[in-house]
Amino acid sequence: MKIFMFPGQGAQRIGMGAGLFEAFPDLVAQADRTLGYSIADLCLAGPIERLTRTNHTQPALYVVSALKFLQMETRPDIVLGHSVGEYAALFAAGAVDFVAGLKLVQRRGELMDRATGGGMAAIIGLDADQIAAVIRDNSLSDVFVANYNTPRQIVVSGAKDAIVAAEPLFRSAGASHYVVLQVGGAFHTPFMEQARRDFAAFVADIAFATPTLPIISNVTARPHDPARLRERMVEQITAPVRWCDSIRWLLAKGARFEDFTEIGPDGPPVVKPMVKRTETEAGPLDPAILAAEEAQAAAAAPPPVPVPASAPPAAVPGRFRIGSAAFCQSFGLRHAYVAGAMYQGISSVEMVVRLARAGMLGFFGAGGLSIAAVGQAIAAIQAELPDRAPFGVNYIAHVNHPALEEQLTDLLVQTGVRMVEASAFMDVTPALARYRAVGLVEENGRIRATNRIVAKLSRPEIAELFLSPAPERVVARLRDSGAITAQQAEWLGRVPMADAITVESDSGGHTDQGMPFTLIPAILRVRDAVAARFPDFEPIFVGAGGGIGTPEAAAAVLMLGADYLVTGSINQCTIEAGTSPVVKDLLEGAAVQDMAYAPSGEMFELGSKVQVLKKGLFFPARADKLVALYRQYESLDAIDPASRRQLEDRTFQRPLAAVWDQVKARLSPEEIERAERMPKHKMALVFRRYFKDCSRWALDGDTSHKVDFQIHCGPALGAFNQWVADTPLASWRNRHVDEIGLKLLAETARVLETSFARLEGQAR
Structure with missing residues (x-):
């Protein structure tokens, strides 16, 4: 077994890379263009004050380690890297190319270099349990374990003053050494949350390839799951480096000290000695732990799917694409995933922007906000996103205050918002029809809607209204008042009011308490029945919302025929949600049974209900x-x-x-x-x-x-909380709306693949 290890910060030194830069002039030139300075000059001449700045140290180590890897005559079976060294491991395994890896490290270094007020200290002589006890018993809330380097050499990180003040506590517990490191940031702790958040937005645009060999993750101390590479590398910024556990896992798999090779700057080794100390002080993982993990992985793996030699590829369940490709193409998305609006800006600017950058669709929660506030939010979203990036605004019905709808239509038209989520409508109103009309254009004899409407509803008869042209009485009123032209009125009669229908089953907030297993097929049949009326118009899509918080629920509605998924309650308990941390803390602890139906404040006279959190309230x-x-x-x-x-x-x-x-x-x-x-x-x-x-x-x-x-909330959040328990996502402070969307999609694909394999096996 050949194992290559790449060191992290601390391995840098003046003169590193000598002989490498001349051997790889093309790659060095690419690095210089990417960084905007000479990487060779930095590494060979310094000065040391510049080389040891995090924003320069990390790219320098990456370049030297990557070039040193290319110079090796042999290739490894497994790779791993310590902290920033993990990016060199990604390059070695083919998960990123040289420049993509450098861009990641450059941005990571810039973000981490901005951290101030933090500190780190290396502790020798205490094991992980002893250090945890000191932190717990002394209520050191600003001190965290950052690096588990060896069983008895561990680095803590946190607020600078807290790190310095903690030295007597650790020494009295038996530490032989306590060395405060010369760093400015509390790396690999929750103090780096802003850096992690910014890095997640950046990494969304970097492509990761499937690795050609195993890479050990700092976060899990196990081989990376290729489907979660992006997630883990973002998580790595705030998670501790589990280096000791990584080495012990490899030892349990049969590795020996001689199998490990350190690939990095010339000079005294940095991570290779950690292997020897780990082997001496703890040895391999308990074989029972390894066996249990392997048994669990084998049980979770889907059974192989037999492929008939004569079967066409489309007939064989394989790597599932979640949702309709046509929906994604029509709406300009990478994923058939939508986050529905939550009122008063709970579906916030930040939420909409993150989703758009990830190729998903989010609707800003305009309900209950003033027109001025909605206008400010639209301007903020448009400032963050490139032209044509997909996003929408919630368009809620105001039966008793139609002027509010008119004002919203004016704002949407003026600001060029091209998509709305129409909710709580019992009929097509003049203001909504006007929004539709002013966005209609004719191209080559076909009508195209540039102002798009996604109607969120829970009754087939309302679906039929939106799957039909605007009512003639409404169109006549708009035309006669001059609100739309005669041409626009004629076009309105040739297109349906909606481009997509979101079937809202039992959900948070206003709900008819419908069941997806009855609603979705019924509304699909309504959609199919009217499709022939619009042969020259784009397909009308049907999505599913309400109750979707787990892969199993998502797979179920997809099997019913949904073209796209819509989540709601689970997004309210994320970093981006525009509600208070107190509410998010309550939601994080909610279970499926912790919801109740309460009267609607807007329509309690009519018996209208909303679903809310009841636990502790x-x-x-x-x-x-x-x-x-x-x-x-x-x-x-x-x-x-x-x-x-x-x-x-x-x-x-x-x-x-x-x-x-x-x-x-x-x-x-x-x-x-x-x-x-x-x-x-x-x-x-x-x-x-x-x-x-x-x-x-x-x-x-x-x-x-x-x-x-x-707190409007449905049981989907309780199911989600149960699903992610005992993972980093158990805390809402680790939940980003786009990342949980990607996780849900990936796991839904696995559920579908496993289910189809099982069904096919039963049929045989």
């Missing part, structure tokens, strides 16, 4: 109580004294008269007059204030009202 019970009182009494004054006292002391925490004064301050004179004339309506307005307050308190993270938080 009083909101569902208090909302139900308000609706019960509304149905029982005809006015606020009629409420019995005990109930009124409970409302004022616990629910509103102020007199009902004071609540009315706050509500009244936002109403027009006409609305105030109506409320005073209709006591029941006045009661509804006052009660509705509680619902609005509960949403605002949650979004703001107002812990003084924590038990009253209104």
